[in-house]
Amino acid sequence: DAGVTQSPTHLIKTRGQQVTLRCSPKSGHDTVSWYQQALGQGPQFIFQYYEEEERQRGNFPDRFSGHQFPNYSSELNVNALLLGDSALYLCASSLAGGPNTEAFFGQGTRLTVV
Amino acid sequence: GQQVMQIPQYQHVQEGEDFTTYCNSSTTLSNIQWYKQRPGGHPVFLIQLVKSGEVKKQKRLTFQFGEAKKNSSLHITATQTTDVGTYFCAGPLSNTGNQFYFGTGTSLTVIP
Numbered sequence: 001d002a003g004v005t006q007s008p009t010h011l012i013k014t015r016g017q018q019v020t021l022r023c024s025p026k027s028g029h030d031t032v033s034w035y036q037q038a039l040g041q042g043p044q045f046i047f048q049y050y051e052e053e054e055r056q057r058g059n060f061p062d063r064f065s066g067h068q069f070p071n072y073s074s075e076l077n078v079n080a081l082l083l084g085d086s087a088l089y090l091c092a093s094s095l096a097g098g099p100n101t102e103a104f105f106g107q108g109t110r111l112t113v114v
Numbered sequence: 115g116q117q118v119m120q121i122p123q124y125q126h127v128q129e130g131e132d133f134t135t136y137c138n139s140s141t142t143l144s145n146i147q148w149y150k151q152r153p154g155g156h157p158v159f160l161i162q163l164v165k166s167g168e169v170k171k172q173k174r175l176t177f178q179f180g181e182a183k184k185n186s187s188l189h190i191t192a193t194q195t196t197d198v199g200t201y202f203c204a205g206p207l208s209n210t211g212n213q214f215y216f217g218t219g220t221s222l223t224v225i226p
């Protein structure tokens with residue numbers, strides 16, 4: 001049973017470019033959350049997708065957008081990249097429901113913006 | 115907005131010593147989760163606490179949830195080198211869904 005898988009593992013982009021990160025949730029999970037983790041910081045919630053819709057969003061600009069597909073996989077898109085977008089991007093999957101639900105994290109995508 | 119703070123930010127201990135990290139929220143939490151992130155790795159779920167005053171143990175790890183459900187602690191007895199990593203607490207953004215505010219984390223170094 002595969003856990004949460006993310007691709008690519010590492011990525012280098014130039015300021016102003018656009019990037020797409022991908023996430024496949026753990027088998028049986030239907031909810032995907034995305035987090036940004038800057039070096040030495042805790043993960044910051046970006047948004048969550050359930051039933052192909054954005055269910056909740058953190059304090060991130062519209063440059064950050066996402067999508068969830070019918071098979072529950074998800075993409076995170078970031079437009080007009082800034083140097084400050086350099087971070088580890090984590091995807092977490094879980095089962096829909098109340099707040100008492102364990103989240104399983106993927107290994108993350110390390111994005112470097114130069 | 116909601117904030118989740120952890121202290122200390124860093125802790126160096128000799129192998130065999132005990133370690134405690136404290137988590138404090140500006141608002142009451144419906145539950146709190148703890149995660150461990152090894153260097154270069156991703157957060158791994160350790161435990162969830164739901165009830166006021168709840169105490170749970172996992173081998174050498176003891177987790178507590180405060181009576182007011184605004185603070186929590188993780189205590190490790192007789193640390194081992196395998197305990198190295200950053201420990202995060204996380205509280206839900208709201209009472210629905212499972213989006214979480216992560217604390218600032220405590221980085222634990224164990225000196226052999």
